[in-house]
Amino acid sequence: MPEMSFVVRWPDGREQSCYSPSLVMHDYLTPGAEYPVAEFVERTSEALTVASDRVLAKFGMRCTSAAQQMEEIHGVSASYQVGAVRVLSMSGAELL
Numbered sequence: 021m022p023e024m025s026f027v028v029r030w031p032d033g034r035e036q037s038c039y040s041p042s043l044v045m046h047d048y049l050t051p052g053a054e055y056p057v058a059e060f061v062e063r064t065s066e067a068l069t070v071a072s073d074r075v076l077a078k079f080g081m082r083c084t085s086a087a088q089q090m091e092e093i094h095g096v097s098a099s100y101q102v103g104a105v106r107v108l109s110m111s112g113a114e115l116l
Contacts, residue, residue, distance in 0.1 A: 026111070030105055031105070032100075034096075040089070041072070044074070045068075068089060
């Protein structure tokens, strides 16, 4: 199962490198796009859940790294009442 990473910039300019165990994130985010914080959290949560489900189907257990990444995104997003998250880059596109 191909994994990928994506880099985002939070409303305060902080950059974060994120992980997904599946390329499914490409179905939810677009490089260069900006998403309101709440929408970004919703999109990444859904994508990481789908990715973890794929790991479960293939290996018989959920991906703890996907769960940890989701938890990190939720934690960081709690600091922002307003603003947008920009997707700076996504790896794995060459595999699509």
